[in-house]
Amino acid sequence: MIAPEKLLNHFLRVRRFSAAAIAIAMLFLCSLPSRAQTVSPFSSASPLFREVTDEAGRTIKVPQPVRRIVSLAPSLTETVYALGLQDLLVGDTDYCDYPADAQKKTKVGGGINPSLEEIAALRPDLVLVAKGFNRLETVHALEELGISSYASDPRTIEQIIPSAKKLADILGAPGAGNLLAEDMHRRLAELQQRVGALPPKKVLFVVWTQPLITAGKNTFIADALRHAGAKNIVDSEQDWPQVNLEEVARQQPDYLVFAPGHSDTTPREIGELASLPGWQLLDAVANHRYALVSDAVNRPAPRIVGAIEELARQLHPEAFMEKPEGAKEKIETEPAVPKPPLLSQLHLRQCDAETNS
Numbered sequence: 001m002i003a004p005e006k007l008l009n010h011f012l013r014v015r016r017f018s019a020a021a022i023a024i025a026m027l028f029l030c031s032l033p034s035r036a037q038t039v040s041p042f043s044s045a046s047p048l049f050r051e052v053t054d055e056a057g058r059t060i061k062v063p064q065p066v067r068r069i070v071s072l073a074p075s076l077t078e079t080v081y082a083l084g085l086q087d088l089l090v091g092d093t094d095y096c097d098y099p100a101d102a103q104k105k106t107k108v109g110g111g112i113n114p115s116l117e118e119i120a121a122l123r124p125d126l127v128l129v130a131k132g133f134n135r136l137e138t139v140h141a142l143e144e145l146g147i148s149s150y151a152s153d154p155r156t157i158e159q160i161i162p163s164a165k166k167l168a169d170i171l172g173a174p175g176a177g178n179l180l181a182e183d184m185h186r187r188l189a190e191l192q193q194r195v196g197a198l199p200p201k202k203v204l205f206v207v208w209t210q211p212l213i214t215a216g217k218n219t220f221i222a223d224a225l226r227h228a229g230a231k232n233i234v235d236s237e238q239d240w241p242q243v244n245l246e247e248v249a250r251q252q253p254d255y256l257v258f259a260p261g262h263s264d265t266t267p268r269e270i271g272e273l274a275s276l277p278g279w280q281l282l283d284a285v286a287n288h289r290y291a292l293v294s295d296a297v298n299r300p301a302p303r304i305v306g307a308i309e310e311l312a313r314q315l316h317p318e319a320f321m322e323k324p325e326g327a328k329e330k331i332e333t334e335p336a337v338p339k340p341p342l343l344s345q346l347h348l349r350q351c352d353a354e355t356n357s
Contacts, residue, residue, distance in 0.1 A: 049062060056151035069126045069171070070091040070092065070128070071093070071127075072108070072129050072134050074098070077093075078102075078302065080171075081101070083177060084173070088171060090122045091119065106122060111130075112135060127142055129149050150170060156223045162181070164181065198316055200230055203231065204234070204248055205232050215239070216239045219239050229316050245281065248282065255291045256284050256289070259292075259294065
């Protein structure tokens, strides 16, 4: 770098120079000491922001680095834990119950009507919301308080993966997002190799028994069924359509699929469905063909891959039977009929909208 004295001498040696040139040189030289004193390019009094577009299409400013976050959806809480970023989580909702450690976080109420006072008291850098689950009014109220919020909106299993990656990047941990995405892609690919070529099982995903409600074809639950080698017999555009048992009996599903948090607790045993009007018409009830999947299937979070694997093993046990070493003949594929489990063991409870995200 040219020394200030030499730079001034250079200007003075020029034959044709103007007063303006000298003035510019002097201004430059005068500015050097102040620049030298400003070593850090950023002031601690002026926090940095990163401008990003969330999955709701909003352009938002995220404080950098993100040190404190509040989650207003169980699925987002699970994603934060799956990324190993739980130390950033300072608060979540009453319905954020997985993993168990999430229940120890400061609660800010429900996802529909969270306490803005509780959220503000936690001084979050960022609040995580789920489009279609949290209300737009909550987002606007956070904006008025000067609190940034980021919305996620995965609609399919494939969209859950990039959604988690993007969240990891925004939270300053892109490596964790890449590792999680690789693991999910690998497990789904392995599952596809096992059940992809098999005829899909016809199933009825039971959200509620009286009245009978199931999942529509555009829900992420229907997508999870497809990945598990199944197809819901109800092909409805509605997310949660009510169906007629006579129509179900006409199509005769191979299995009835239940999940905690998405089913009621009316009968003590699944086998007692046969005593309810109309259910005895179903071969799946008569033959006790029930598939039980964890409540992870209810939430668009990374844990849903495990629920898909769990369901696939029940619907296609032959695809998971390892061939004995040295055996050349085709292995036996007919599974034993399991004993109907107690509904009380499933802890099935009334479908609550706040447990679906």
